[in-house]
Each structure stands twice: as structure tokens, then as C-alpha cells.
Amino acid sequence: MTRNISICAVMCFVFAAHASAQTTRDFISIVGSSTVYPFATVVAETFGKTTRFKTPKVESTGTGGGFKLFCGGIGVKYPDIIDSSRAIKPSEIDACAANGVLEMIEVKIGYDGIAIGGSKKAPQLALSRKDLFLALAKHIPDPAGGANLIANPYRTWKAVNSDLPEVAIEVLGPPPTSGTRDAFVELAMEGGCDQFDWIAAMKKTDEQRYKSVCHTIREDGAYIEAGENDNLIVQKLETNPSALGIFGFSFLDQNTDKVQGAAVDGVAPTFETIADGNYPISRPLFLYVKKAHIGMIPGIAEFLNEFSSEKAWGEDGYLSDKGLIPMPEEERIYFAENIRQLRTNLLSSKD
Numbered sequence: 492m493t494r495n496i497s498i499c500a501v502m503c504f505v506f507a508a509h510a511s512a513q514t515t516r517d518f519i520s521i522v523g524s525s526t527v528y529p530f531a532t533v534v535a536e537t538f539g540k541t542t543r544f545k546t547p548k549v550e551s552t553g554t555g556g557g558f559k560l561f562c563g564g565i566g567v568k569y570p571d572i573i574d575s576s577r578a579i580k581p582s583e584i585d586a587c588a589a590n591g592v593l594e595m596i597e598v599k600i601g602y603d604g605i606a607i608g609g610s611k612k613a614p615q616l617a618l619s620r621k622d623l624f625l626a627l628a629k630h631i632p633d634p635a636g637g638a639n640l641i642a643n644p645y646r647t648w649k650a651v652n653s654d655l656p657e658v659a660i661e662v663l664g665p666p667p668t669s670g671t672r673d674a675f676v677e678l679a680m681e682g683g684c685d686q687f688d689w690i691a692a693m694k695k696t697d698e699q700r701y702k703s704v705c706h707t708i709r710e711d712g713a714y715i716e717a718g719e720n721d722n723l724i725v726q727k728l729e730t731n732p733s734a735l736g737i738f739g740f741s742f743l744d745q746n747t748d749k750v751q752g753a754a755v756d757g758v759a760p761t762f763e764t765i766a767d768g769n770y771p772i773s774r775p776l777f778l779y780v781k782k783a784h785i786g787m788i789p790g791i792a793e794f795l796n797e798f799s800s801e802k803a804w805g806e807d808g809y810l811s812d813k814g815l816i817p818m819p820e821e822e823r824i825y826f827a828e829n830i831r832q833l834r835t836n837l838l839s840s841k842d
Contacts, residue, residue, distance in 0.1 A: 516567040519547035523557030526739035527574035544790035553719040554670030562587035576670030594782040594835035602816040604740035604765040607753040610732035616753040624683025663717040664737035674774040676706040741814025799827040
């Protein structure tokens with residue numbers, strides 16, 4: 492449910508009260524997703540070079556960590572913008588509201604695919620979402636049959652699927668605070684989980700248990716949390732060709748000399764397959780902006796205009812050169828208009 496609230500005057504007063512007791516800030520502060528970080532950084536650098544404003548400070552904190560900072564409050568010691576590799580969660584909306592962050596501009600900036608990458612020194616794999624679920628879930632359906640779950644017994648990819656190689660399951664991926672992790676379990680793990688009819692039926696009868704089964708990743712060493720730095724995962728794949736990594740498509744696109752993406756459900760992760768919706772593990776990327784900070788921190792509105800310009804996020808924009816998949820034209824027009832009109836919402840819940 493969405494309720495439109497017009498409280499800019501109140502929030503600006505609150506901001507001013509905070510600012511009067513703190514050191515003023517003359518640059519934009521951005522935190523958030525490691526996936527969106529390269530896109531936000533190139534826009535920030537372009538903005539700093541082509542306008543009278545200082546280059547924004549962009550920090551890669553991970554989406555979850557970024558929302559904790561962003562929702563901390565109103566004032567110069569708190570970030571102005573978070574870039575996010577998923578939509579804001581209801582719990583984060585509540586945390587923001589509890590600290591006075593009541594008006595946000597939500598901007599979808601484009602799309603990204605989640606790649607399952609491996610070293611170019613190793614054979615290229617073709618996986619299904621069912622393979623990924625069976626390889627990485629903490630509990631899986633008993634291979635002996637029946638509607639029973641057991642602790643994941645699989646140690647090799649061949650044990651998961653006889654068509655896959657006799658190689659130990661070793662997957663380097665993001666931690667629970669990462670938006671990439673959230674999207675991976677929702678799109679890949681849940682997609683594989685739903686291949687079992689009795690688990691899929693559980694979604695209607697016991698959604699909490701369904702999510703526990705489909706979203707919980709094993710903790711016995713087959714899945715290795717590699718932090719929020721996707722570049723580090725790419726580096727580790729170079730030294731360990733038998734491992735796989737989970738990261739945003741842009742990191743695959745920028746490192747094609749080192750890593751290659753596995754096809755998922757018969758579709759390779761490419762710019763074209765993500766753009767046309769055929770690649771099954773793709774997700775939208777977002778910015779969230781505090782309206783109370785616009786006009787108080789110099790350059791926020793102008794920075795958003797740069798981000799939403801056709802030269803940046805358009806089909807031939809400089810962000811597509813970095814691996815961002817542009818939105819269709821009608822979506823770009825809609826969100827650019829949101830920015831121009833500074834449309835804000837107090838979001839109490841989100842499906």
C-alpha cells in the first residue's frame with residue numbers, strides 16, 4: 492500500500508535543525524550496492540567534471556549495509572542516496588520511518604543479470620535453476636523420494652546432475668547483506684525449488700516454511716561467502732579454476748578475458764538476453780533519494796538529472812558501456828519524470 496505524503500517543509504526544517512548542530516557538507520554522499528557501485532561511480536565522475544558541483548562520494552557498502560546507513564536519519568552525517576540491487580524491503584521502510592526518513596524518491600535505473608561465472612581455464616558449464624538449488628540449498632528433497640527434506644548430501648556437480656562434471660561444488664558468492672544474494676535466492680534458488688511440486692504448493696499453505704526451504708543456503712563449505720566486492724570473486728576464480736562465482740553481469744562483461752558465464756536453463760548471460768527478458772536470473776536496479784536533502788546538500792537534483800539523461804542511461808548511453816541494461820524507453824520517460832517532479836512516497840508496505 493502506498494500513501495502520498497507532502498511534508499517537505501517539515502522535513503526541511505528537521506534537516507536544518509540537524510545541520511545547524513553539525514558540520515555542513517558540500518558534496519553528495521552515496522552508499523549501497525557493489526553491483527551498482529560502478530554505475531554510480533561513473534555518473535559521479537562525469538557529474539564532477541561537467542558541472543560546478545563537487546564529485547559525489549560513492550561507497551560500496553552492500554545493499555543491506557547501505558540501507559542501515561541511509562535509514563539512520565535526516566542530516567549531513569547520513570547518506571543522501573542509496574544505490575540498491577533490489578527494491579527496498581518493508582522492514583527497511585519501517586526503519587527509515589522510525590528515524591524520520593519519510594519521503595523518498597524511488598528511481599529504477601536499469602536492469603542487471605546475475606551471472607554464474609567460472610574461470611576461462613575451465614570448461615564452460617550449462618546449469619539449470621534446479622541444479623543450483625540442489626547444489627546450494629541447506630536442505631533438499633530426499634533423493635529416495637517422498638515429500639521429505641534432508642541435509643544436502645551433494646559434494647560434486649555430477650552428483651547433482653549426471654550431465655555435469657565430477658568437480659567439487661565450490662561457489663563463491665555474496666553475504667546475506669548483499670542485494671545480489673537476495674536476488675539470487677529469489678530468482679535462482681526459488682526457481683529451482685519450484686521444480687518440486689510439493690514444495691511449490693507449500694508457498695500457498697506455509698509461505699514462511701517455503702521461503703526457509705527455498706532461500707536457505709548451505710553452510711558446510713560448498714558455498715563460500717566472499718564479501719561485498721565482486722571484483723574479489725573474479726580474482727579468486729582466476730586462482731581457483733574449479734570454483735564458480737555469483738556476481739552481477741557487469742563484472743562478467745568487464746572481465747571477459749578472465750571469466751565466462753554459465754548458461755542457465757539454456758540461456759547464456761548476455762546484454763541481449765537480459766534486455767529481452769530471456770535470461771532467467773535478472774533483476775532491476777534502483778536509487779533511493781531523501782527528498783529532505785534536496786536543496787540542502789548541493790547538486791542532488793542536478794546529479795539525478797545526469798543519471799537519468801539519455802546520454803547516461805539511454806540505449807547508447809555511457810552506462811550501457813559499463814554493462815547496465817537500459818530500461819525500455821517508456822520506463823526511462825516515467826522515472827525521469829519522477830525525478831523532474833520530485834515525486835515521493837511514504838511506503839508502508841511493498842509487494
